[in-house]
Amino acid sequence: MSIKKNIILNDSIKNTYNNLLNYKLKTICIEGNCPNIGECFSQGKVTLLILGDKCTRNCLYCNVEKSKLGSIVDYNEIENIKKIITLNDLSTVVITSVTRDDLKDGGSGYYVKLCNELREFKNDLIIEILTPDFKYNWNSINDIINSQADILSHNIELTKSIYKKFRPEGSYEKSLNMLQYYAQSNKKSKSAFIIGFGEKDDDIKSTITDIANTGVDYLSIGQYLAPSKKHMKPLKYYSHEYFEELSSWTDSNFDFKKIDISFYSRSSYLDSK
Secondary structure: OOOOOOOOOOHHHHHHHHHHHHOOOEEHHHHOOOOOHHHHHOOOOOEEEEOOOEEOOOOOOOOOEEOOOOOOOOOOHHHHHHHHHHHOOOOEEEEEEOOOOOOOOOOHHHHHHHHHHHHHHOOOOEEEEEOOOHHHOHHHHHHHHOOOOOEEEOOOEOOHHHHHHHOOOOOHHHHHHHHHHHHOOOOEEEEEEEEOOOOOHHHHHHHHHHHHHHOOOEEEEEEOOOOOOOOOOOOOOOOHHHHHHHHHHHHHHOOOOEEEEOOOOOOOHHHHO
16 A cells, blocks of 8 residues: 655646745645645645744644744734735635644634634635634633634544543543534534554544534544654554545444545645545
8 A cells, every 4th residue: 555645846836835935934734744735735725834833732743843932923924824825816725823832822812813814805715724722721712713714623633542642731522622612603613633543443433423423514534644754653554445434434424514534634635625
């Protein structure tokens, strides 16, 4: 089974990369070393990374740089994001961030400001935000729900069985509560997780059930791939056939509006196709 995707550089990929470089914008595609970067960049699709490029958490599977203090927030970034939307002719913009435990509101105020300005800039733009947990500060989460975003996403990231081992500063249960809060809003809601950490089939299906019970609309599940040689290798590679069977099982048992379950699936892969 082929693991890596071959990236054939073309003008579209180069233009997408150069536009990001010129406007000093970060993406989780690059910082996270996503396996789908070539495919997405060739179509001008990016998941923008705001609030700097240094994360205050230490999730063991993630490639983003770690620091107890995050970067200084660059408010000029918003104008540059508008320029990328125009240059790439985006009808949907997907925005995520590092976790900023060093900020009182976790960065929620910046999310709100960004969404409000993007709505004024382009009224018919679909705005999807993939948020951290804001240390489960419900005032911050409520601000996000009342923002101008159209799709609210928060990734559960891992199955419950191995959650604390690889994501020690998060809470599986509180993240489920947060997803339920997102799902009860008047916006679309979304979550995702990756597998390959030694979890069992029952663990995977149990986590799917937990997410379904929150009422979220969209679910993505993909294979964990080590983002660098410094990171742990997957304890298991699931076959493409397994993902197909899991997708069929999920579709048969739950009422998600949309699921994307495959080897390379990620939460915003090609805007979730």
